[in-house]
Amino acid sequence: xxxxxxxxxxxxxxxxxxxxxxxxxxxxxxxxxxxxxxxxxxxxxxxxxxxxxxxxxxxxxxxxxxxxxxxxxxxxxxxxxxxxxxxxxxxxxxxxxxxxxxxxxxxxxxxxxxxxxxxxxxxxxxxxxxxxxxxxxxxxxxxxxxxxxxxxxxxxxxxxxxxxxxxxxxxxxxxxxxxxxxxxxxxxxxxxxxxxxxxxxxxxxxxxxxxxxxxxxxxxxxxxxxxxxxxxxxxxxxxxxxxxxxxxxxxxxxxxxxxxxxxxxxxxxxxxxxxxxxxxxxxxxxxxxxxxxxxxxxxxxxxxxxxxxxxxxxxxxxxxxxxxxxxxxxxxxxxxxxxxxxxxxxxxxxxxxxxxxxxxxxxxxxxxxxxxxxxxxxxxxxxxxxxxxxxxxxxxxxxxxxxxxxxxxxxxxxxxxxxxxxxxxxxxxxxxxxxxxxxxxxxxxxxxxxxxxxxxxxxxxxxxxxxxxxxxxxxxxxxx
Amino acid sequence: xxxxxxxxxxxxxxxxxxxxxxxxxxxxxxxxxxxxxxxxxxxxxxxxxxxxxxxxxxxxxxxxxxxxxxxxxxxxxxxxxxxxxxxxxxxxxxxxxxxxxxxxxxxxxxxxxxxxxxxxxxxxxxxxxxxxxxxxxxxxxxxxxxxxxxxxxxxxxxxxxxxxxxxxxxxxxxxxxxxxxxxxxxxxxxxxxxxxxxxxxxxxxxxxxxxxxxxxxxxxxxxxxxxxxxxxxxxxxxxxxxxxxxxxxxxxxxxxxxxxxxxxxxxxxxxxxxxxxxxxxxxxxxxxxxxxxxxxxxxxxxxxxxxxxxxxxxxxxxxxxxxxxxxxxxxxxxxxxxxxxxxxxxxxxxxxxxxxxxxxxxxxxxxxxxxxxxxxxxxxxxxxxxxxxxxxxxxxxxxxxxxxxxxxxxxxxxxxxxxxxxxxxxxxxxxxxxxxxxxxxxxxxxxxxxxxxxxxxxxxxxxxxxxxxxxxxxxxxxxxxxxxxxxxxxxxxxxxxxxxxxxxxxxxxx
Numbered sequence: 001x002x003x004x005x006x007x008x009x010x011x012x013x014x015x016x017x018x019x020x021x022x023x024x025x026x027x028x029x030x031x032x033x034x035x036x037x038x039x040x041x042x043x044x045x046x047x048x049x050x051x052x053x054x055x056x057x058x059x060x061x062x063x064x065x066x067x068x069x070x071x072x073x074x075x076x077x078x079x080x081x082x083x084x085x086x087x088x089x090x091x092x093x094x095x096x097x098x099x100x101x102x103x104x105x106x107x108x109x110x111x112x113x114x115x116x117x118x119x120x121x122x123x124x125x126x127x128x129x130x131x132x133x134x135x136x137x138x139x140x141x142x143x144x145x146x147x148x149x150x151x152x153x154x155x156x157x158x159x160x161x162x163x164x165x166x167x168x169x170x171x172x173x174x175x176x177x178x179x180x181x182x183x184x185x186x187x188x189x190x191x192x193x194x195x196x197x198x199x200x201x202x203x204x205x206x207x208x209x210x211x212x213x214x215x216x217x218x219x220x221x222x223x224x225x226x227x228x229x230x231x232x233x234x235x236x237x238x239x240x241x242x243x244x245x246x247x248x249x250x251x252x253x254x255x256x257x258x259x260x261x262x263x264x265x266x267x268x269x270x271x272x273x274x275x276x277x278x279x280x281x282x283x284x285x286x287x288x289x290x291x292x293x294x295x296x297x298x299x300x301x302x303x304x305x306x307x308x309x310x311x312x313x314x315x316x317x318x319x320x321x322x323x324x325x326x327x328x329x330x331x332x333x334x335x336x337x338x339x340x341x342x343x344x345x346x347x348x349x350x351x352x353x354x355x356x357x358x359x360x361x362x363x364x365x366x367x368x369x370x371x372x373x374x375x376x377x378x379x380x381x382x383x384x385x386x387x388x389x390x391x392x393x394x395x396x397x398x399x400x401x402x403x404x405x406x407x408x409x410x411x412x413x414x415x416x417x418x419x420x421x422x423x424x425x426x427x428x429x430x431x432x433x434x435x436x437x438x439x440x441x442x443x444x445x446x447x448x449x450x451x452x453x454x455x456x457x458x459x460x461x462x463x464x465x466x467x468x469x470x471x472x473x474x475x476x477x478x479x480x
Numbered sequence: 481x482x483x484x485x486x487x488x489x490x491x492x493x494x495x496x497x498x499x500x501x502x503x504x505x506x507x508x509x510x511x512x513x514x515x516x517x518x519x520x521x522x523x524x525x526x527x528x529x530x531x532x533x534x535x536x537x538x539x540x541x542x543x544x545x546x547x548x549x550x551x552x553x554x555x556x557x558x559x560x561x562x563x564x565x566x567x568x569x570x571x572x573x574x575x576x577x578x579x580x581x582x583x584x585x586x587x588x589x590x591x592x593x594x595x596x597x598x599x600x601x602x603x604x605x606x607x608x609x610x611x612x613x614x615x616x617x618x619x620x621x622x623x624x625x626x627x628x629x630x631x632x633x634x635x636x637x638x639x640x641x642x643x644x645x646x647x648x649x650x651x652x653x654x655x656x657x658x659x660x661x662x663x664x665x666x667x668x669x670x671x672x673x674x675x676x677x678x679x680x681x682x683x684x685x686x687x688x689x690x691x692x693x694x695x696x697x698x699x700x701x702x703x704x705x706x707x708x709x710x711x712x713x714x715x716x717x718x719x720x721x722x723x724x725x726x727x728x729x730x731x732x733x734x735x736x737x738x739x740x741x742x743x744x745x746x747x748x749x750x751x752x753x754x755x756x757x758x759x760x761x762x763x764x765x766x767x768x769x770x771x772x773x774x775x776x777x778x779x780x781x782x783x784x785x786x787x788x789x790x791x792x793x794x795x796x797x798x799x800x801x802x803x804x805x806x807x808x809x810x811x812x813x814x815x816x817x818x819x820x821x822x823x824x825x826x827x828x829x830x831x832x833x834x835x836x837x838x839x840x841x842x843x844x845x846x847x848x849x850x851x852x853x854x855x856x857x858x859x860x861x862x863x864x865x866x867x868x869x870x871x872x873x874x875x876x877x878x879x880x881x882x883x884x885x886x887x888x889x890x891x892x893x894x895x896x897x898x899x900x901x902x903x904x905x906x907x908x909x910x911x912x913x914x915x916x917x918x919x920x921x922x923x924x925x926x927x928x929x930x931x932x933x934x935x936x937x938x939x940x941x942x943x944x945x946x947x948x949x950x951x952x953x954x955x956x957x958x959x960x961x962x963x964x965x966x967x968x969x970x971x972x973x974x975x976x977x978x979x980x981x982x983x984x985x986x987x988x989x990x
Contacts, residue, residue, distance in 0.1 A: 065847075171848045318630075
């Protein structure tokens with residue numbers, strides 16, 4: 001500084017400028033006292049968009065090339081699901097999904113397919129869940145044509161061999177026998193049964209008797225009804241040439257004719273949930289707790305307000321109200337949370353935690369109070385800002401890999417999201433106001449309609465739980 | 481023109497052969513190593529794509545570094561690392577400090593009282609417990625709740641978490657690329673100026689985690705007993721979560737001592753993978769993490785597991801269906817036989833063409849699944865394990881026998897030709913698939929470097945797999961899979977009434 005002052009004005013200025021420049025550089029290269037003082041260059045991101053093609057037979061195909069690694073992966077969704085199976089044959093969809101892959105085709109033995117796929121380090125795996133059928137394919141790009149031929153055969157000409165069905169049935173039955181070994185499975189299952197009492201298909205699970213009734217003919221009929229090219233949406237990501245791939249798909253699947261689509265109706269769910277307090281006895285030192293009620297339909301315009309509300313209430317581990325109080329302040333649980341979801345018919349509101357028996361009522365009471373206040377207490381600027389920033393800035397992670405991008409695209413198409421869903425997502429999140437969140441909480445959270453399920457020790461819990469209402473004890477089935 | 485054309489063709493051929501040959505991806509060409517003067521090692525990979533990166537800091541400290549009395553501390557410390565620093569999570573740490581000291585004193589008194597066992601005064605215990613709670617609540621007036629998480633979340637973090645195993649503790653997060661300085665700020669600050677506030681309520685959280693993973697889960701409980709039976713001397717024998725009584729007694733000061741010993745820069749590996757400029761990464765690494773003073777590496781573990789001289793069995797009675805787990809002692813992963821064990825693992829249990837699946841699952845229908853694994857450590861000699869879920873009404877002993885019969889075929893009919901080639905193809909494809917996500921690659925680079933001492937093993941191990949012969953498999957199976965060298969664990973079902981009876985008897989004895 002002294003040298004600067006001793007110099008002439010012009011020089012001084014230059015020196016000053018030089019010093020300022022140095023200071024500015026230091027500002028970048030020193031460490032600020034608090035990370036909130038850090039400033040970041042804006043990010044530019046053009047989300048790669050998969051190409052959409054419709055094959056002549058109606059199959060929708062999304063493709064996204066990426067040549068970094070010699071790999072291809074594909075994700076198929078078939079419009080079917082356990083929702084559509086008859087109640088007395090619960091498990092039919094699940095078994096169809098399994099044996100589609102394991103049961104061979106009319107021209108290829110199952111063992112032959114296994115051998116070839118595994119030698120090529122490729123995989124084709126199929127499954128049918130409650131609301132969707134799915135096939136996932138992985139292979140080295142050099143083998144893509146051969147794998148697609150196998151896949152084509154499997155989707156169109158499955159044999160559902162008797163011995164493989166028998167194997168799948170035994171396996172499914174064994175997993176039913178074992179459900180009650182895991183308190184997590186019990187609490188989820190019993191909650192679903194009660195929640196979906198008005199339309200049981202949504203909460204139904206296979207039982208030994210229903211699985212016992214299922215025959216190969218049932219699988220053939222279930223497959224024949226839903227497996228049509230115009231009932232399939234596919235996505236490919238990885239190392240291929242889109243034009244060549246589409247030509248291959250047209251050649252392979254081209255002679256698979258469109259089919260008539262005919263879905264049995266599912267009874268709608270009731271508008272209101274009947275509240276109840278339920279205890280499942282299990283001799284253990286910790287209570288597994290879950291409570292909630294029905295949620296919102298898919299494509300509800302309040303989806304964005306609900307998404308922000310979820311973040312504030314229970315979907316941010318530590319940075320949400322429930323996590324902060326139950327876990328961080330009180331040390332009552334390792335896992336705690338709540339979420340309001342949408343679904344094809346009705347989603348659900350669900351809150352959960354696991355805590356030592358003696359703190360069960362404390363945990364439930366505090367959680368219920370926090371949920372009640374979601375609709376009454378003002379939301380702070382801080383909560384709004386954090387939640388929106390979190391949703392906005394982590395959005396890019398939905399598109400980290402080509403596989404993710406394509407799988408997400410297939411999901412959105414399958415569940416009928418508007419084409420601009422992803423393009424408008426951030427703007428719509430940004431537009432959510434505090435009032436909208438409060439309104440959503442008032443409208444969709446119903447503290448008076450809670451179904452409460454607790455798995456834990458009767459001796460420790462029965463009496464304390466009466467605080468929340470008449471306790472209904474659910475007996476567990478026993479198996480040999 | 482002509483020359484240009486040739487170049488294009490050559491490039492095309494090069495690209496083509498790369499695409500055709502799955503093993504051609506050389507990780508060596510992608511990973512840049514950078515080590516600070518204090519010994520902290522950085523592994524950097526730039527890849528194009530979404531403007532994001534994944535960071536993983538792995539410390540070579542885990543459950544094996546614990547002794548009885550502090551089991552579970554490596555994991556509890558990992559929880560505490562999220563509680564903040566002198567700057568994060570607090571309004572005024574100087575004013576907070578006396579409170580933390582006071583809490584320590586009361587908590588240590590509580591530990592001493594509990595240690596009296598039968599002679600402990602229940603009234604005093606209750607008082608002290610309440611006192612710890614009250615004091616922590618008082619100290620909360622200085623706490624900015626979970627500010628570290630909050631900062632990350634506000635900046636778009638994805639997959640923010642940490643994990644602790646027997647060998648290492650890993651802190652990971654993915655962020656938008658422009659947030660690299662934020663990551664460096666937070667991570668270096670929690671190494672430079674950590675404050676383990678809210679220790680005792682977090683200790684309660686870990687107790688709930690113990691109940692969740694072990695006390696309410698038959699397989700969790702059996703696994704705990706199984707490992708403790710297979711290992712008598714080596715600290716590999718304790719569960720990473722620790723013994724409940726240790727968790728309930730460990731103090732904040734013990735956690736600080738543990739940290740000072742193991743959280744030294746030379747004991748850490750950092751992997752950064754994503755859309756990053758590597759020169760900037762180096763500068764930021766030096767600027768932020770270069771501030772950490774150089775410190776000596778933690779002491780080595782000298783205890784070695786003595787040779788096993790006979791089969792060991794452990795039974796857990798539970799109101800649950802039967803389950804089976806078997807393990808044979810084997811050398812550490814740096815031993816030349818490791819590749820042979822990997823081949824055996826795949827031959828026995830990988831996919832529907834594996835020997836276990838074909839014989840036990842598909843043909844004999846004795847189990848829903850039989851799988852292989854390696855536990856519990858990769859820093860020291862470990863176990864080759866097999867677990868099976870029997871199908872009703874087959875007892876575990878029948879499944880166990882079938883497992884031995886299949887394993888005998890490794891000697892009588894060792895894998896050759898196509899069966900070996902299949903394994904090689906799959907392990908190479910696994911390697912490639914593991915490169916697909918930033919997070920997966922970062923995690924593996926850091927793990928291999930920190931635990932096995934060299935990230936290159938990820939790739940060089942594949943060449944060792946290629947060299948495994950039928951004779952190797954026969955020799956290894958003969959040498960290790962002996963009854964003398966094995967430990968067997970079973971869940972034996974009991975009915976609720978049996979359980980009550982047993983409890984009654986125990987009470988009467990007391």
